[in-house]
Amino acid sequence: DIQMTQSPSTLSASVGDRVTITCRASQSISSWLAWYQQKPGKAPKVLIYKASSLESGVPSRFSGSGSGTEFTLTISSLQPDDFATYYCQQYNSYTWTFGQGTKVEIK
Amino acid sequence: EVQLVESGGGLVQPGGSLRLSCAASGFTFSSYAMSWVRQAPGKGLEWVSVISGSGGSTYYADSVKGRFTISRDNSKNTLYLQMNSLRVEDTAVYYCATISSGWTYFDCWGQGTLVTVSA
Numbered sequence: 001d002i003q004m005t006q007s008p009s010t011l012s013a014s015v016g017d018r019v020t021i022t023c024r025a026s027q028s029i030s031s032w033l034a035w036y037q038q039k040p041g042k043a044p045k046v047l048i049y050k051a052s053s054l055e056s057g058v059p060s061r062f063s064g065s066g067s068g069t070e071f072t073l074t075i076s077s078l079q080p081d082d083f084a085t086y087y088c089q090q091y092n093s094y095t096w097t098f099g100q101g102t103k104v105e106i107k
Numbered sequence: 108e109v110q111l112v113e114s115g116g117g118l119v120q121p122g123g124s125l126r127l128s129c130a131a132s133g134f135t136f137s138s139y140a141m142s143w144v145r146q147a148p149g150k151g152l153e154w155v156s157v158i159s160g161s162g163g164s165t166y167y168a169d170s171v172k173g174r175f176t177i178s179r180d181n182s183k184n185t186l187y188l189q190m191n192s193l194r195v196e197d198t199a200v201y202y203c204a205t206i207s208s209g210w211t212y213f214d215c216w217g218q219g220t221l222v223t224v225s226a
Binding site for chain 2: 001032034036038042043044045046049050055087089091094095096097098099100101
């Protein structure tokens with residue numbers, strides 16, 4: 001099974017900061033990677049799919065990059081609404097696996 | 108507007124059974140593969156099961172294979188998850204979600220229903 005490892009697990013940042021979260025796959029997944037944002041008590045919301053495609057309605061300050069085994073989610077200028085937990089997720093051969101999550105906290 | 112509303116969660120003893128439902132509206136239900144994803148309290152997300160639009164193909168995580176059964180009734184726009192032989196470690200919020208057209212990510216989610224397995 002493909003394992004997904006996110007880093008860091010927790011990130012402290014201020015409004016306006018540029019934030020980068022990394023996700024590594026245990027084997028190549030081409031570009032089949034998505035990123036989600038989840039706030040406490042709420043369902044996850046997809047931000048990025050196919051590694052770098054922005055989901056409709058998601059602010060352009062979110063961007064994704066990477067292919068193969070290493071991927072990044074970048075928030076260009078952190079906003080108050082962005083404090084949340086972020087998950088990466090891979091797809092390969094009818095299995096779907098999430099990373100363990102990265103919590104973005106207020107510094 | 109896509110709406111997914113889960114129901115059927117609750118408290119059940121280890122070894123017991125429970126059936127979750129997910130009522131869908133706002134899209135052509137039979138055209139979309141559907142999934143269940145769960146989240147244990149304070150933990151991350153775990154994919155549980157996926158079913159094709161016709162219901163003819165199903166997939167399961169190893170952790171639930173042989174115990175859980177996913178199904179759908181396209182005439183009622185409803186997705187189901189039959190959970191048998193429940194374990195304490197199955198305690199989680201269970202979300203239903205649509206799968207993207209390429210089957211690669213989960214694009215719309217319900218609000219979730221809590222399943223607690225405890226003696």
